[in-house]
Amino acid sequence: MSESGGTALTLYDDPAASPPPGKHFLIPGPSGVLEALLDMPGTPHATGAPIAVVCHPHPLYGGSLTNKVAHTVARAFASMGAQTLRFNFRGVGESMGSFDEGRGEVDDLLAAEAWLRVRRPGAPLWLAGFSFGAFVALSGHVRAGAQSLLLVAPPVAMFDFPAESGVSIPWLVIQGSDDEVVDPAQVSAWARQQVNPPEFICLDGAGHFFHRRLIDLRDQIQAHWPPQ
Secondary structure, eight states: OOOTTOOOOOOOTTTOOOOTTSSSEEETTTTTEEEEEEESSSOOOOOOOEEEEEEEGGGGOOOTTTTTHHHHHHHHHHHHOOEEEEOOTTTTTTOOOOOTTTTTHHHHHOOOOHHHHSSSOOOOOEEEEEEEHHHHHHHHHHTTTTEEEEEEETTTTTTTTTTSSOSSSSEEEEEEETSSSOHHHHHHHHHHHHOOOOOEEEEEOTTTTOOOHHHHHHHHHHHSSSSO
């Protein structure tokens, strides 16, 4: 009972029931319920409109679905027509379970993706993650069946990012040039060495959390999405 104004969050496990946009709710997860939030496009979804899932930064360092970068990514996706789900990893907010070094968090991602797909079968999936969430998104993108992938400030030297990621879908990497947490040069080098390299954007002067640059981040996503 945190983000809901003191009232218990509602569990939405019936595909026929739809949670209200902008309100926190619960979905089934592998370790119990997961707290989630849905960002809806401004107009009703058209046939073939995408769905999207956004993964937040590290749970042990304050990361949650309300993180400003995750929020910015979700709103950018919604503005481009995608019904977009943010969720709290296990152990964060009202999500049950405890931190699992990225392994269980991939399972959480797959549960969130499955929840959306039941409601929008056949819709193309956009998948995104920021910082630790980028590691989870990359790790789970194949099993999630993503059609496009966005990684924001991926911590390539801090987690088990493979030298060759195996990403075969169109993808975009956005990195701040003044990132104080993730080395921009390492991210750039990792991106360049991929067999299927991503479209890479280095946002000049931006730090890890894109303070005062969130609008620029949003604009870059909208200008370069979907990646080619």
